[in-house]
Amino acid sequence: MSNHRLLAMFKDFDDAFEVVDKIKGKALSTVHIDDVTMMSPIEHPQIDEKLGNRPSNIGYFTLMGAIFGVSFGFVFLSAAQASFLVQPQGGKPVIPLPTNFVLMYEMLIFFAVWTTVITFLGMSGLLSRRGTLYSEKLTVDEIGLVVEVSDTELESVKDFFKENQALEIREEKV
Amino acid sequence: MSQVIQDKVIDEKLEWSRINADVIASMQNPRLAYWITMAICILMVAVAVAAEVYQYKYGLGAGGLNNPHMWDMYIATFVFWIGMSHAGTLLSAILHIIHAQWRKPIYRFAEAMTTFSLMTAGIFPMIHLGRVWNLYWVLPYVSDRGIWPNFRSPLVWDAFAISTYLSSSALFLFIGMIPDMAILRDHTTGWRKKLYGMLCLGWRGDDRQWRNFRRTYMLLACFLIPLAISVHSIVSSDFAMSIMPGWHVTTFPPYFVAGALYSGCAAIMTLFVALRYFFRMEEYMTLNIMEKTAKLTFAIAMVWTYLNLIEFSATWYGHNIYDKELLIDKATGVYAPIFWTMIFSGMVVPFTLCFQKLRRHMPTMLVVSILLNLGMYVERWMIVAPTLAMSHSAHQWDILFGTVIQWGIVFGSFGWFGLLFLIFVKLFPCVSMYEVKELCFHLKHEIEEEEREKQHAIKADTKVPAGGGASPAGNPGLEGA
Numbered sequence: 001m002s003n004h005r006l007l008a009m010f011k012d013f014d015d016a017f018e019v020v021d022k023i024k025g026k027a028l029s030t031v032h033i034d035d036v037t038m039m040s041p042i043e044h045p046q047i048d049e050k051l052g053n054r055p056s057n058i059g060y061f062t063l064m065g066a067i068f069g070v071s072f073g074f075v076f077l078s079a080a081q082a083s084f085l086v087q088p089q090g091g092k093p094v095i096p097l098p099t100n101f102v103l104m105y106e107m108l109i110f111f112a113v114w115t116t117v118i119t120f121l122g123m124s125g126l127l128s129r130r131g132t133l134y135s136e137k138l139t140v141d142e143i144g145l146v147v148e149v150s151d152t153e154l155e156s157v158k159d160f161f162k163e164n165q166a167l168e169i170r171e172e173k174v
Numbered sequence: 175m176s177q178v179i180q181d182k183v184i185d186e187k188l189e190w191s192r193i194n195a196d197v198i199a200s201m202q203n204p205r206l207a208y209w210i211t212m213a214i215c216i217l218m219v220a221v222a223v224a225a226e227v228y229q230y231k232y233g234l235g236a237g238g239l240n241n242p243h244m245w246d247m248y249i250a251t252f253v254f255w256i257g258m259s260h261a262g263t264l265l266s267a268i269l270h271i272i273h274a275q276w277r278k279p280i281y282r283f284a285e286a287m288t289t290f291s292l293m294t295a296g297i298f299p300m301i302h303l304g305r306v307w308n309l310y311w312v313l314p315y316v317s318d319r320g321i322w323p324n325f326r327s328p329l330v331w332d333a334f335a336i337s338t339y340l341s342s343s344a345l346f347l348f349i350g351m352i353p354d355m356a357i358l359r360d361h362t363t364g365w366r367k368k369l370y371g372m373l374c375l376g377w378r379g380d381d382r383q384w385r386n387f388r389r390t391y392m393l394l395a396c397f398l399i400p401l402a403i404s405v406h407s408i409v410s411s412d413f414a415m416s417i418m419p420g421w422h423v424t425t426f427p428p429y430f431v432a433g434a435l436y437s438g439c440a441a442i443m444t445l446f447v448a449l450r451y452f453f454r455m456e457e458y459m460t461l462n463i464m465e466k467t468a469k470l471t472f473a474i475a476m477v478w479t480y481l482n483l484i485e486f487s488a489t490w491y492g493h494n495i496y497d498k499e500l501l502i503d504k505a506t507g508v509y510a511p512i513f514w515t516m517i518f519s520g521m522v523v524p525f526t527l528c529f530q531k532l533r534r535h536m537p538t539m540l541v542v543s544i545l546l547n548l549g550m551y552v553e554r555w556m557i558v559a560p561t562l563a564m565s566h567s568a569h570q571w572d573i574l575f576g577t578v579i580q581w582g583i584v585f586g587s588f589g590w591f592g593l594l595f596l597i598f599v600k601l602f603p604c605v606s607m608y609e610v611k612e613l614c615f616h617l618k619h620e621i622e623e624e625e626r627e628k629q630h631a632i633k634a635d636t637k638v639p640a641g642g643g644a645s646p647a648g649n650p651g652l653e654g655a
Contacts, residue, residue: 041190041357042612043384051381056389080314080322092326099326102408103334109401110338113394117345120390124383126352126375136360138379139353141190141611146380 002148002174007133008161009142009168013044016143019164020050023147028160030153039134039144058119065115066108073107074100133172142167148174183276183462184610186617193610194357197603200453208452208596215592222586225579226301234304238577242562242570247580248302249412250554251587254437255295256336256409257430257550261438262288262343263402265467266350267395275616276466278609279458283449283599284442285347290594291441292340294587299332301583328411335408339401346394352377352387353608369601406430413557419496420504420561425488429481436478436520437550439471443543445595447536449604458605461534468533471546475524482521500564508573509560512552519549 010016016038024033033052040047048054078095121127138144149157154171161169229236239246265284269277300306312323312333323330355374359367377383410430413421423429446467450459489497504513523545532538563573576584598604 038381039379040381040384041379042608042615043388044615047381047384054382054385056385058386058389058393062393076314077325081325096326099331102331102404103325105404106331106334106338106401109342109397109404113338113342113345113397116390116393116397117349120349120386121375124386126377126383128376134378139357139360140194 002150004151004154005131005133005146005148005172005174006154006157006161007039007135007170008145008147008166009135009137009170010145010165011142011167013040013046013143015165016040016145017046017050019145019161019166022160022164028147028153028157030149031147031157035148037146039138039146041139041141041143056123058116058123061119062112062116066112068115069108069111070104072111073104076107077103131172131174133170135168135170137168181462182617182621183460183466184279184458184613184617186614186621188457188610188614190611190614193607193614194361196457197605197607198358198361200455200605201600201603204452204600205454208600211448211452211592212596215589215596218586218589219593220586222583222589225582225586229301229579229583230306234302236577237579237583238574239302239304239580242565242572243559243574244562245302246559246562246574247555247576247584248298250551250558251584252295252298252302253409253430253554253557254551255291255298255587255591256406257434257437257554258441259288259291259295259339259343259438260402260406260431260434261291261442262286262347263398264435264438264470265442266346267398267402270391270395271399275613276463278613279460279605280442280446280463280467281609282347282350282602282606283445283595283604284438285343285350286595286598286602286604287438287441287445288343289340289347290591290598292336292343293594294591296336296340297587297590299329328408328415331408332412335401335405339405342394342398342401346391346398349387349390349394350606351602353379354603354606357607358603402434403431406434418561418565419494419500420489420557423485423488425481425485429478429485432474432478432481433550433553436471436474437547439467439474440543440546440550443467443471443539444547447540447543449599450536453599453604455605458610464536464539465530465533468527468539471543472524472527475520475527475546479521479524496566500560503564504556504560507560507564509556509563513556516549516552516556519545520553521549523549 008019010019020033020036020038022028023031023036036051038047038051077100081095081100133146135142135144145161147157158169158171225237234240237248239248262281262285265277266281266288269281300309303309312330314323314325314330323333352374355370356377356379358370359374362370407427407430410426414423414426416422443464446459446464449455486501489501492498504510523542526532526538526542532542559574564571
């Protein structure tokens with residue numbers, strides 16, 4: 001069972017990707033590519049290609065937010081208009097759809113945006129308590145690879161990273 | 175020189191550590207001009223507060239508002255600030271979706287402009303309402319009397335649209351800043367470290383966060399574009415849905431949107447020059463970026479000009495006597511100087527942007543951008559004031575150029591916007607550090623790629639036998655590739 005987490009720092013994306021390729025090529029028999037996390041100051045366009053497909057499902061939640069927004073808009077406006085029949089309507093419909101569409105459209109966007117943001121915060125693990133394995137150089141120009149290993153493999157994985165141009169290795173107990 | 179090198183907007187050799195250091199240093203040590211501008215803004219806000227207190231005490235009549243001028247300059251200023259807010263959407267959302275890389279060093283302050291313009295615009299309906307304490311009546315809350323706002327009114331649509339736009343654009347701005355907050359958390363000390371530590375929400379820059387970040391940012395950008403267009407269309411409906419001459423115009427929604435983008439772009443140019451100087455950002459806010467912004471502004475200016483001419487010709491050939499008389503009066507009556515200022519500033523001055531030398535001269539661009547925005551402000555005034563002054567009933571005709579109180583409040587709104595903006599750029603980076611790094615990274619790779627292709631081409635040329643014959647394999651130049 002993995003009980004150590006290692007962070008290996010690399011000079012650039014090329015060095016980090018080389019290590020990722022080696023892990024994919026089973027250079028470390030106990031570490032699977034799906035368990036590797038890459039930390040970087042920018043998003044490299046090839047990260048997905050290298051680490052494998054890791055889908056983001058935020059779009060589905062956005063869609064749900066949008067559907068909720070437009071439905072809520074319709075129900076809210078209609079309920080308000082229908083409950084106030086005392087107001088003279090002058091022959092106009094009690095629930096006027098064309099004008100309500102404008103506000104339903106606004107509510108669609110309002111709820112879609114908020115749902116997207118809340119989902120982003122949740123799915124990205126923001127606002128949650130995280131481990132201490134981090135380096136300030138990750139927001140400058142270095143790239144980090146995080147893997148989880150057991151006691152028995154710890155030294156061999158460290159050696160592997162050192163052999164592959166790791167500038168620094170940090171570890172924490174899980 | 176290759177196209178990539180010729181078009182590059184920033185020096186790709188900038189060290190990433192230097193980008194962090196430069197931007198952080200700029201936030202801590204602005205030039206003296208920054209503090210002077212801030213003092214002027216505070217003074218302007220003080221004038222507006224004094225004017226508003228006076229108006230609050232003596233009523234809207236003190237501001238010159240009466241029948242027929244029931245909203246006048248306040249609503250014109252409201253439209254102006256709403257328009258200004260479209261800059262962030264254009265520069266950030268639209269250019270992000272089409273992958274225009276040059277926006278990266280300057281989109282942050284354009285987004286901030288959006289949020290602060292909306293915050294400024296939101297004040298004006300409150301001010302011209304008169305009874306500010308009844309503002310909550312436009313909100314759809316459940317009251318014990320069962321009274322709801324009239325959802326058919328464009329004014330209620332305004333309240334919905336603007337609050338949606340304000341919250342969405344503020345979220346867009348905030349989400350885009352999270353990686354930069356993490357940089358600041360890691361490289362500042364004291365209260366700043368604490369503040370940015372809270373605001374970065376625990377950002378660590380792992381692949382999951384980046385993936386979700388990109389997806390979220392793109393989704394927000396996609397929502398912000400139709401939202402921005404709907405907001406200004408709704409604002410135009412405040413006028414177009416009435417039957418007043420000069421307002422009941424079919425082209426008003428696109429005309430308002432084009433005007434909004436136009437004034438937004440002009441404001442970006444003004445702030446570009448100011449921030450470049452205040453924060454010594456010459457290496458990041460480069461002349462090439464200014465050139466591209468100026469070209470974009472020119473294109474939008476031409477769209478706006480076209481829509482203006484369409485409106486004039488539709489009125490002229492429409493033969494609606496009230497509309498036609500109003501148009502003639504705008505061009506020849508008491509409002510004529512303002513009308514011609516609008517035509518000159520909005521339609522003629524943009525042609526200065528056709529000259530490369532001028533586009534690369536910062537003081538000229540500052541003057542031009544201020545003139546463009548002057549044109550856009552008076553355009554809004556020309557929409558509102560002449561129609562109110564000269565509507566259907568001749569007995570109601572009345573000319574108003576605004577009282578000192580009105581001018582004071584309008585003047586102060588610029589100070590209020592400036593103050594919010596200046597505080598923002600002092601507390602938060604006006605240049606997006608991670609996006610500039612991405613820009614340098616991509617640019618470097620593009621140049622390297624081009625160099626490699628050039629080398630291959632040279633090698634292939636030297637290997638082709640004299641006379642341009644085919645290679646031994648029968649594929650000309652293939653072995654060199």
